[in-house]
Amino acid sequence: xxxxxxxxxxxxxxxxxxxxxxxxxxxxxxxxxxxxxxxxxxxxxxxxxxxxxxxxxxxxxxxxxxxxxxxxxxxxxxxxxxxxxxxxxxxxxxxxxxxxxxxxxxxxxxxxxxxxxxxxxxxxxxxxxxxxxxxxxxxxxxxxxxxxxxxxxxxxxxxxxxxxxxxxxxxxxxxxxxxxxxxxxxxxxxxxxxxxxxxxxxxxxxxxxxxxxxxxxxxxxxxxxxxxxxxxxxxxxxxxxxxxx
Numbered sequence: 509x510x511x512x513x514x515x516x517x518x519x520x521x522x523x524x525x526x527x528x529x530x531x532x533x534x535x536x537x538x539x540x541x542x543x544x545x546x547x548x549x550x551x552x553x554x555x556x557x558x559x560x561x562x563x564x565x566x567x568x569x570x571x572x573x574x575x576x577x578x579x580x581x582x583x584x585x586x587x588x589x590x591x592x593x594x595x596x597x598x599x600x601x602x603x604x605x606x607x608x609x610x611x612x613x614x615x616x617x618x619x620x621x622x623x624x625x626x627x628x629x630x631x632x633x634x635x636x637x638x639x640x641x642x643x644x645x646x647x648x649x650x651x652x653x654x655x656x657x658x659x660x661x662x663x664x665x666x667x668x669x670x671x672x673x674x675x676x677x678x679x680x681x682x683x684x685x686x687x688x689x690x691x692x693x694x695x696x697x698x699x700x701x702x703x704x705x706x707x708x709x710x711x712x713x714x715x716x717x718x719x720x721x722x723x724x725x726x727x728x729x730x731x732x733x734x735x736x737x738x739x740x741x742x743x744x745x746x747x748x749x750x751x752x753x
Contacts, residue, residue: 584687587646590680593656
């Protein structure tokens, strides 16, 4: 909903190329950057004066012709998927009221955080709608329903809730602090390429990042001088989002 509203607000000021990927980044003519993009409409070459990258560092490295750096980054960051199981609790404990996020240390509970959607402002969810968060290595299979029902049995007891569904955000978490040396390699590759490409430094977290953080970081990076190049903003994200599980 947030990104749809952003797209609607920008309107025709922006050309959106959804479900596309960057295949290569080159500088065939002085002062311009050629970006080859493949998507549903086929392959096309875009002429750019400047690039601000918020994507995965691996993808940026591949586009620059550095698959070796991409491979090292991919291994070092240890990407994880975020899986959320949603349940409706018929009568949840009184001390859950007023809290948007809940944490538990109950023995046997695997979910590390509970989104108390019924208490979130502006969501207009009915009371008792809870989202249970699970993180697993990217691409791993995981039975969200079984895990969520097991955890809720422990917390509120069997029959006190109903399972509503599940959603997945791929590459939602990554341990970027563990990839400092690899980011230095990417930074070097960007500087060798020349002016015009700025990487926000925490790429790939955009699928699961607070919107205000993303806007602050994007505004600062976009305002940098045109002759700047390299990786910036490596301290913009909270340690919670970085934590490996």
